[in-house]
Amino acid sequence: MTALTAQVAEPAPPPPPDARAPKRRGVELSLLCGAVLISVLGHLYVGLTTTGHIPRPAAHYAAGLAVAALVAHLAVRLFAPYADPLLLPIAVLLNGLGLVLIQRLDATTPGNVTAGDQLRWSGLGMALFVLAVALLRDHRVLQRYAYLSVAAALGLMLVPVFFPAVNGAHIWIRFAGLSFQPGEFAKILLAVFFAAYLAANRTALALTGRTLFWKLKLLPGRVLGPILAIWLLSVGVLVLERDLGTSLLFFGLFVIMLFTATGRIGWIAIGLLLAAVGAYAVGTFEPHVNSRVDDWMNPFASIERGDGPGQLAQSLFAFGAGGLLGAGLGHGQSFLIGFAAKSDFILATAGEELGLVGLTAILLLYGLLVARGFRAGLALRDPFGRLLATGLASIVALQVFVIAGGVTGLIPLTGMAMPFLAQGGSSVVTNWIIVAVLVRLSDSARRPRPAEEAEA
Amino acid sequence: MIRYIRWCAYFCALLLVALLVNVARVQVWESAGYGANPANKRPAIERYAEPRGEITVDGRPVTGSRDSRQLLRYERTYKNGPLYAPVTGFSSQTYGTSFLERAEDAVLSGTDPGLSAFPLWYELSRGRPGGGDAATTVRANVQLAAYAGLAGKRGAVAAVEPATGRILALVSSPSYDPAVLSGTGARVKEAWERLNADPTKPMLNRALRETYPPGSTFKIVTAAAALDTGVVTDVDAPTQTPDPYPLPGTSTLLPNAGTGCADASMADAIQWSCNTVMAKIGVQVGLRAMTDTARRFGFNDGGLRVPSWVSRSNFDTDMSPDQLALSSIGQFNTRATPLQMAMVAAAVANGGELKAPYLVDRTTQDDGDPVRRTGQRSLGRAMTPVTAMRMQELMVKVVENGTGRNAAIPGAVVGGKTGTAQHGVGNAGTPYAWFISWAGPGGGRPPAVAVAVVVEDASAVRGDISGNGAAAPIARAVMEAALSTP
Numbered sequence: 055m056t057a058l059t060a061q062v063a064e065p066a067p068p069p070p071p072d073a074r075a076p077k078r079r080g081v082e083l084s085l086l087c088g089a090v091l092i093s094v095l096g097h098l099y100v101g102l103t104t105t106g107h108i109p110r111p112a113a114h115y116a117a118g119l120a121v122a123a124l125v126a127h128l129a130v131r132l133f134a135p136y137a138d139p140l141l142l143p144i145a146v147l148l149n150g151l152g153l154v155l156i157q158r159l160d161a162t163t164p165g166n167v168t169a170g171d172q173l174r175w176s177g178l179g180m181a182l183f184v185l186a187v188a189l190l191r192d193h194r195v196l197q198r199y200a201y202l203s204v205a206a207a208l209g210l211m212l213v214p215v216f217f218p219a220v221n222g223a224h225i226w227i228r229f230a231g232l233s234f235q236p237g238e239f240a241k242i243l244l245a246v247f248f249a250a251y252l253a254a255n256r257t258a259l260a261l262t263g264r265t266l267f268w269k270l271k272l273l274p275g276r277v278l279g280p281i282l283a284i285w286l287l288s289v290g291v292l293v294l295e296r297d298l299g300t301s302l303l304f305f306g307l308f309v310i311m312l313f314t315a316t317g318r319i320g321w322i323a324i325g326l327l328l329a330a331v332g333a334y335a336v337g338t339f340e341p342h343v344n345s346r347v348d349d350w351m352n353p354f355a356s357i358e359r360g361d362g363p364g365q366l367a368q369s370l371f372a373f374g375a376g377g378l379l380g381a382g383l384g385h386g387q388s389f390l391i392g393f394a395a396k397s398d399f400i401l402a403t404a405g406e407e408l409g410l411v412g413l414t415a416i417l418l419l420y421g422l423l424v425a426r427g428f429r430a431g432l433a434l435r436d437p438f439g440r441l442l443a444t445g446l447a448s449i450v451a452l453q454v455f456v457i458a459g460g461v462t463g464l465i466p467l468t469g470m471a472m473p474f475l476a477q478g479g480s481s482v483v484t485n486w487i488i489v490a491v492l493v494r495l496s497d498s499a500r501r502p503r504p505a506e507e508a509e510a
Numbered sequence: 511m512i513r514y515i516r517w518c519a520y521f522c523a524l525l526l527v528a529l530l531v532n533v534a535r536v537q538v539w540e541s542a543g544y545g546a547n548p549a550n551k552r553p554a555i556e557r558y559a560e561p562r563g564e565i566t567v568d569g570r571p572v573t574g575s576r577d578s579r580q581l582l583r584y585e586r587t588y589k590n591g592p593l594y595a596p597v598t599g600f601s602s603q604t605y606g607t608s609f610l611e612r613a614e615d616a617v618l619s620g621t622d623p624g625l626s627a628f629p630l631w632y633e634l635s636r637g638r639p640g641g642g643d644a645a646t647t648v649r650a651n652v653q654l655a656a657y658a659g660l661a662g663k664r665g666a667v668a669a670v671e672p673a674t675g676r677i678l679a680l681v682s683s684p685s686y687d688p689a690v691l692s693g694t695g696a697r698v699k700e701a702w703e704r705l706n707a708d709p710t711k712p713m714l715n716r717a718l719r720e721t722y723p724p725g726s727t728f729k730i731v732t733a734a735a736a737l738d739t740g741v742v743t744d745v746d747a748p749t750q751t752p753d754p755y756p757l758p759g760t761s762t763l764l765p766n767a768g769t770g771c772a773d774a775s776m777a778d779a780i781q782w783s784c785n786t787v788m789a790k791i792g793v794q795v796g797l798r799a800m801t802d803t804a805r806r807f808g809f810n811d812g813g814l815r816v817p818s819w820v821s822r823s824n825f826d827t828d829m830s831p832d833q834l835a836l837s838s839i840g841q842f843n844t845r846a847t848p849l850q851m852a853m854v855a856a857a858v859a860n861g862g863e864l865k866a867p868y869l870v871d872r873t874t875q876d877d878g879d880p881v882r883r884t885g886q887r888s889l890g891r892a893m894t895p896v897t898a899m900r901m902q903e904l905m906v907k908v909v910e911n912g913t914g915r916n917a918a919i920p921g922a923v924v925g926g927k928t929g930t931a932q933h934g935v936g937n938a939g940t941p942y943a944w945f946i947s948w949a950g951p952g953g954g955r956p957p958a959v960a961v962a963v964v965v966e967d968a969s970a971v972r973g974d975i976s977g978n979g980a981a982a983p984i985a986r987a988v989m990e991a992a993l994s995t996p
Binding site: 310313314315317354357362363367370371373374375376377378387390405409410413414417418420421424425428431432437440441444447448451452454455458459462463464 | 511512513514515516517518519521522523525526528529530532533534536537538540541542543544545547548549550551552555
């Protein structure tokens with residue numbers, strides 16, 4: 055890999071001269087119908103297989119989901135008519151599938167029924183989606199709040215340190231019986247900050263600084279300093295809180311956005327090097343992480359020791375049991391994974407009951423969501439919007455990779471919620487807001503511009 | 511910037527591809543290995559998710575299933591558990607299976623490919639056909655007679671139908687209820703430990719898995735060998751045997767339990783169970799011919815399956831003449847399972863042809879459609895038909911007017927042979943009482959049943975131990991039950 059010469063952002067291509075840009079709202083509506091239908095059928099099917107009869111509130115459930123989807127659709131139709139038609143249906147479908155999987159797992163844990171909570175959180179998430187789409191009329195407004203959002207993000211991440219740890223991680227705030235993971239929401243705020251800051255200092259980042267050797271240039275301290283400080287702070291907080299998944303996510307987000315802004319391969323190399331060193335250090339000194347790495351290297355070690363299978367082994371067993379076509383909803387035994395079956399390991403239930411076929415479909419849905427985010431980024435014309443779209447798409451992509459890779463034994467397991475699928479209110483709400491911002495961004499990207507607005 | 515966004519998108523696509531490839535690896539390539547991992551509970555959960563198929567006696571199930579509402583859901587129940595334990599064995603979530611529960615496990619648990627007309631259908635639908643049933647050859651009244659006869663004693667009974675090899679009864683006493691091993695938890699563990707620690711070994715299937723010195727009952731094999739080889743041509747001719755008989759090459763004298771054995775004929779020797787005569791005849795027949803005959807009767811065969819496996823009955827193949835003499839009267843290293851001695855009686859009753867004993871008549875799907883039928887199988891000729899006829903006569907004499915009078919059944923033709931087997935260091939153990947016999951309705955019709963009874967009755971007085979006193983009445987009850995029309 056050769057280092058690339060730094061480049062100033064190239065002028066956007068002229069817009070295609072078509073009179074009426076397609077809005078594609080009809081496509082969105084029909085896709086939404088499909089998404090709602092699949093979710094409702096899944097709901098009925100799980101009810102039939104686990105209890106033997108159609109769940110009593112099925113009609114309410116179906117109506118609720120349909121109405122929520124319709125309201126969200128109308129919001130998009132009214133406030134973001136040019137938005138990408140795939141974003142909302144994918145989010146609804148993933149959320150619906152998540153509810154189905156949680157409902158299915160509830161059948162195995164009668165003492166801990168959580169589908170209702172998840173449904174309420176999803177409702178809240180969709181309400182916030184509608185609000186965000188309605189209130190945020192132009193994404194560039196967010197630029198003004200860069201420093202506010204970074205302060206808020208750090209605050210959110212610091213708060214849980216003062217709350218008791220759950221499963222070894224200080225990432226929850228508990229009050230009034232509800233638990234909330236502020237770190238989830240901090241992701242968006244950080245992405246906003248990075249996008250705004252990098253968009254403002256892009257040129258300086260790309261062109262200034264002393265040459266270290268050949269083409270690798272150091273960044274001027276005054277530009278790089280704040281970023282590095284913020285990043286180090288956030289990572290430090292995470293190490294304190296033992297939430298390595300999110301730490302990894304922030305790190306990846308930082309590197310990706312820096313690269314997108316500056317195009318310097320050198321940064322990527324340094325970033326990866328730092329990551330490797332950091333990962334090695336943490337993996338060596340932090341027992342919590344160390345055991346995760348050991349588990350990944352040999353998931354069946356605990357069996358050989360005679361302690362029975364660990365979580366990861368149980369997860370792999372679940373995936374293996376699913377095979378190509380899956381055992382069918384309600385016919386798997388993924389509850390064997392234990393307490394995290396509904397949260398971190400929700401994908402194992404999908405793998406076991408829907409099989410490789412269903413799991414591939416789910417992963418491709420995520421891929422499509424991410425691709426649509428990048429697409430919006432490519433079509434936007436302002437650097438902030440581009441960076442924000444790239445950042446949000448990367449958040450989803452990295453999250454899916456880290457947790458899906460973790461539960462399938464591809465990479466060491468780090469606790470993280472599968473977007474939309476996993477049980478966890480904060481995660482669902484956060485992801486709905488990400489989708490809302492992506493809808494807004496894609497609307498701006500696809501909106502036909504009056505000629506005078508098309509500046510070079 | 512456009513270019514860099516594209517690069518990031520490609521990077522994310524790469525991550526997605528890595529995920530998809532890895533998921534395919536886990537769910538397709540590694541799937542079988544994960545499924546076979548002993549720590550994976552899924553096979554067990556699936557196995558016990560449906561009621562197990564039944565084992566039937568006379569067409570009526572002697573087993574059942576109970577919904578425990580646990581992870582391993584259906585637990586095995588037994589109607590009359592102790593009575594049929596040697597037949598059924600146990601099926602335990604904790605300790606696996608034994609005997610028929612093990613041998614026919616594929617059918618009973620529903621994994622046998624023969625249970626479905628379209629095996630692929632179950633592969634695709636991930637379902638499992640209901641467990642099939644195994645119909646045994648056991649007859650309840652014969653089994654009950656044997657069980658009642660052994661009540662309170664230690665021992666075993668094996669009864670077979672000579673013409674077919676169908677096992678009519680298989681009883682081991684004392685017995686246990688296999689139901690106490692069904693399921694999981696402390697209760698089952700405790701029962702298992704208790705049964706295994708019990709000095710009377712209730713879980714030992716004495717009829718199939720315990721070998722005893724057969725004692726005088728083995729003289730039937732020795733006599734058949736003598737007739738087949740021509741060492742004895744006239745069963746009523748005196749054999750010029752001294753009483754006691756000095757074992758060849760040693761100064762040890764072999765005594766008789768009774769009197770009148772000096773110079774007795776082979777017929778008398780069988781009738782009155784003379785050790786001296788039969789030991790001498792065994793030596794005369796010679797090692798090769800004796801081991802040959804013993805092998806044809808089923809000795810030294812470790813591969814017998816009924817379909818549960820049966821312990822190997824032993825007749826040494828490398829012995830000095832004095833050891834051969836002792837082996838020929840069922841002592842020294844000669845050991846036999848009760849089923850083996852029932853086969854000896856059955857071979858005589860069936861005109862010399864030995865049928866392979868079997869316990870499962872047929873297996874069926876849960877709706878009654880046949881899966882497999884067990885056909886009769888011949889294990890070859892144990893002796894010539896002529897020899898078999900002579901042996902029948904000799905054995906009938908034992909019951910009519912010999913050591914086995916307690917086995918006589920009015921209106922039936924009964925042949926038998928008693929045995930009292932010394933065992934233990936220096937023969938210090940309480941001898942085992944043996945009786946092997948066969949019975950038929952007479953009138954030229956073939957014998958309907960062959961029985962072997964062994965009683966290892968440690969509580970009895972030593973003098974009372976004799977095949978006739980302890981074992982023959984049990985054999986008679988079993989034969990009567992078998993002769994009575996079911």
